[in-house]
Amino acid sequence: MKDMGWDELVPGAALYSFDSNVDYLMAETQPEDRTYCETNSKNAYVGDWRVIKPVWNSELCIDCQNCWVFCPDTAIISREKEMKGVDYDHCKGCGICVQVCPTNPKSLLMFNETEKNEDALTKWPEKKKKGEE
Ligand code: SF4
Ligand code: SF4
Structure with missing residues (x-):
C-alpha cells in the first residue's frame, strides 16, 4: 500500500481489517493465522x-x-x-x-x-x- 498523508485520505474512506470482507472462520482463527489487510494496525508496531x-x-x-x-x-x-x-x-x-x-x-x-x-x-x-x- 502506498503511504498516504493525512490530507490525501478521502473523507469517509474505509480501511478494511481483513483481506476478505467476510471471514467466517475469524472467531475460530487465531490472530496470527488471519489474513490482515496492510492497513490493519495488527501489522504496525505501535x-x-x-x-x-x-x-x-x-x-x-x-x-x-x-x-x-x-x-x-x-x-x-x-x-x-x-x-x-x-x-x-x-x-x-x-x-x-x-x-x-x-x-x-x-x-x-x-x-x-x-x-x-x-x-x-x-x-x-x-x-x-x-x-x-
Ligand atoms: S493476569 Fe490477572 S486478570 Fe489476567 S488472567 Fe491472570 S489473574 Fe486474570
Ligand atoms: S496496559 Fe493497557 S493496552 Fe497494555 S495489555 Fe494492559 S490493558 Fe492492554
Whole structure:
C-alpha cells in the first residue's frame, strides 16, 4: 500500500481489517493465522511510545481472563482460556489490565518500560493481609 498523508485520505474512506470482507472462520482463527489487510494496525508496531508496561507473573495468575476482556487494545494473549502473556507490539501501557486483575498480589503489575521482565519478577510484592491497603 502506498503511504498516504493525512490530507490525501478521502473523507469517509474505509480501511478494511481483513483481506476478505467476510471471514467466517475469524472467531475460530487465531490472530496470527488471519489474513490482515496492510492497513490493519495488527501489522504496525505501535508500542514504541509506551513509557510503562504491564509485566505478567504466571505463578500467580488464575486465568480468569479479566485482563483479556478489558484490554482496549487486544494486547493480552490468551489461548484456550489460558493467559499467555502481553503483546508488547500493541500494548499502550494504559494499566487497565492491572486494575482488573483480581489476585493478591496482582498477577500483572506496571513497571518502567526499560525494566527487564525477569528483573521485574524479582521485585513482586508479598500477599497483602486483610485490612492492608
Ligand atoms: S496496559 Fe493497557 S493496552 Fe497494555 S495489555 Fe494492559 S490493558 Fe492492554
Ligand atoms: S486478570 Fe490477572 S489473574 Fe486474570 S488472567 Fe489476567 S493476569 Fe491472570
